[in-house]
Amino acid sequence: MERPGAVAAGAAVIALWAMAQLSPDATILLLTLGLLLIYVELNRPGWIIPGAFGLLASLLATASLLRLDLNPAAMVLVGSAALLLVLDLLRRTPPLVGAAATLALVLGFNHLVFGPGGMRVHLLTAVAGGVILGGGTSILTRIARRARTNKALD
Numbered sequence: 001m002e003r004p005g006a007v008a009a010g011a012a013v014i015a016l017w018a019m020a021q022l023s024p025d026a027t028i029l030l031l032t033l034g035l036l037l038i039y040v041e042l043n044r045p046g047w048i049i050p051g052a053f054g055l056l057a058s059l060l061a062t063a064s065l066l067r068l069d070l071n072p073a074a075m076v077l078v079g080s081a082a083l084l085l086v087l088d089l090l091r092r093t094p095p096l097v098g099a100a101a102t103l104a105l106v107l108g109f110n111h112l113v114f115g116p117g118g119m120r121v122h123l124l125t126a127v128a129g130g131v132i133l134g135g136g137t138s139i140l141t142r143i144a145r146r147a148r149t150n151k152a153l154d
Contacts, residue, residue: 013053017060024120037057068113074109077107081134088101088137098134
């Protein structure tokens, strides 16, 4: 028996993927949505649907990005931002590391695609995706670290 919400969410992911074929902005937004859905699944394990649709959206966005002309320097920026966020997750770092990762994501997303006909990621989309992913990940990491510390005190 299918759930109506799951069918609607699946249809929304497929519609976003169809739009992502036309616009790099939609691809970045689809990637951001997919990673946020994976975050929801990590926060509430066992729900399955957000994680499955998040993985699907992230993979479709990645496939759409790989079809475009990508700037290697921007890919290095996005990769270094991911490494900084992992470092922030594994070690207690100053907030400047999270801010640097967010800035690297924004700059990397903004310069990621230079396709034919002026096809590119616009600044507003890059800022939205970078701040949501970089800033959100950094804030969630600090909240989880504080919760773990407080739990040890109980």
